[in-house]
Amino acid sequence: MTTSSDLFKRAQKCIPGGVNSPVRAFKGVGGDPVFFARGQGAYVWDEDGKRYIDYVGSWGPMILGHAHPRVMAAVKETMEYGLGFGAPTRIEVDMAELICRLVPSIKKVRMVSSGTEATMSAIRLARGFTGRDKIIKFEGCYHGHADSLLVKAGSGALTLGVPTSPGVPADLASHTLTLEYNNAAQARELFGKIGKDIACVIVEPVAGNMNCVPPVPGFLEALRELCTQHGAVLIFDEVMTGFRVALGGAQAHYGIQPDLTTLGKVIGGGLPVGAFGGRADIMARLAPEGPVYQAGTLSGNPVSLAAGMATLREISQPGFFEALTAKTAMLARGLAERAQRAGVALVTQQVGGMFGIFFTKGKSVTSFAQVMACDVERFKKFFHGMLREGVYLAPSAFETGFVSAAHTESDIDETLDKAEKVFKTL
Ligand SMILES: Cc1ncc(COP(=O)(O)O)c(C=O)c1O
Numbered sequence: 001m002t003t004s005s006d007l008f009k010r011a012q013k014c015i016p017g018g019v020n021s022p023v024r025a026f027k028g029v030g031g032d033p034v035f036f037a038r039g040q041g042a043y044v045w046d047e048d049g050k051r052y053i054d055y056v057g058s059w060g061p062m063i064l065g066h067a068h069p070r071v072m073a074a075v076k077e078t079m080e081y082g083l084g085f086g087a088p089t090r091i092e093v094d095m096a097e098l099i100c101r102l103v104p105s106i107k108k109v110r111m112v113s114s115g116t117e118a119t120m121s122a123i124r125l126a127r128g129f130t131g132r133d134k135i136i137k138f139e140g141c142y143h144g145h146a147d148s149l150l151v152k153a154g155s156g157a158l159t160l161g162v163p164t165s166p167g168v169p170a171d172l173a174s175h176t177l178t179l180e181y182n183n184a185a186q187a188r189e190l191f192g193k194i195g196k197d198i199a200c201v202i203v204e205p206v207a208g209n210m211n212c213v214p215p216v217p218g219f220l221e222a223l224r225e226l227c228t229q230h231g232a233v234l235i236f237d238e239v240m241t242g243f244r245v246a247l248g249g250a251q252a253h254y255g256i257q258p259d260l261t262t263l264g265k266v267i268g269g270g271l272p273v274g275a276f277g278g279r280a281d282i283m284a285r286l287a288p289e290g291p292v293y294q295a296g297t298l299s300g301n302p303v304s305l306a307a308g309m310a311t312l313r314e315i316s317q318p319g320f321f322e323a324l325t326a327k328t329a330m331l332a333r334g335l336a337e338r339a340q341r342a343g344v345a346l347v348t349q350q351v352g353g354m355f356g357i358f359f360t361k362g363k364s365v366t367s368f369a370q371v372m373a374c375d376v377e378r379f380k381k382f383f384h385g386m387l388r389e390g391v392y393l394a395p396s397a398f399e400t401g402f403v404s405a406a407h408t409e410s411d412i413d414e415t416l417d418k419a420e421k422v423f424k425t426l
């Protein structure tokens with residue numbers, strides 16, 4: 001018995017499933033979730049004081065590692081002035097200017113409190129701007145839990161086997177058209193048939209909620225071309241990839257400008273936040289400038305923005321992303337090599353500070369069908385082996401992994417040695 005399992009028993013009596021977000025519950029790997037008591041740099045410690053090298057990083061925000069001193073100092077300093085006012089503050093202007101400078105496709109930006117709010121609002125805005133109802137998303141992509149987007153979704157919805165959630169009205173779901181990720185021909189065909197009805201295409205420019213699946217060359221380009229041609233809004237959901245795969249996000253990495261971008265995670269430095277922004281003519285349709293309504297009591301919370309600003313300042317340092325990418329590549333390459341040595345079929349993929357581990361043969365995984373064909377049972381054994389060894393991976397075969405600036409080469413080496421030991425047991 002561990003303190004975590006005691007706490008989980010208590011939690012299950014008063015919290016649905018014992019957790020406040022389904023992916024935390026270990027349903028995808030079995031067993032009881034670990035309860036964490038603290039984090040510092042690349043490590044987290046559970047309630048019994050066991051240390052883990054952390055590759056979840058609060059699902060992405062902790063790009064500097066846990067409790068980074070400059071982020072903590074910014075939070076403490078800002079808190080001294082009050083926790084929020086429900087009125088405009090200087091830091092919101094600073095943050096908006098910074099985002100617009102770092103992501104040039106964003107001419108105006110609205111802060112919200114979560115990634116879900118960002119995508120939900122961006123969809124409404126795209127519909128209000130175009131006067132059309134239909135939206136296109138891709139199977140296995142997750143864009144938060146707004147009704148229109150919980151259709152063939154990834155992340156916890158996929159892990160739990162409910163990619164299309166009960167509770168989403170069929171009438172609403174019928175407006176969400178789902179295509180195969182990385183299949184440009186299918187998108188062309190659909191646009192050819194009903195292009196004039198499509199309000200927007202929303203896509204994870206690197207899919208991070210069905211493990212880690214980068215776009216194949218030409219896929220994002222085709223979406224850009226189709227949206228322009230048919231007057232639809234192209235939304236890059238960069239809640240995960242924004243300030244994670246490159247300073248300017250996936251759009252800078254791949255050189256493609258969306259019309260709208262959604263952000264979250266890193267821009268809050270670990271505190272609740274989200275944002276959406278983009279073309280000035282589209283953003284001008286948003287209340288109070290335009291008629292499309294969107295609001296939030298805690299939107300642009302100064303403490304969240306202080307943590308986010310401090311994080312963005314750190315990741316703007318020259319060489320930050322080169323170093324993060326090199327370290328993540330070292331991990332991904334090393335895992336593939338150690339697996340091969342142990343005779344285990346494994347594919348690893350990586351973009352910037354994101355990586356994926358697939359128990360499958362072959363060279364790459366580019367489609368949802370390939371993701372679903374991977375050996376999930378083997379992943380579960382690997383996950384628990386690594387957990388025992390003191391390495392915390394995302395508790396699902398359908399989630400991406402995250403490396404932070406706090407991970408050292410020696411952390412990566414330690415992880416690889418432990419992985420090799422576990423591979424030999426599979
Ligand atoms: C790509 C993407 N979009 C949207 C969301 C929703 O963000 P949040 O969990 O902050 O609502 C997430 C993560 O959950 C995500 O990974």
Ligand SMILES: N[C@H](C=O)CCC(=O)O
Binds near residue numbers: 024
């Ligand atoms: N995959 C999700 C976000 O990226 C995981 C976070 C959550 O839903 O709790």
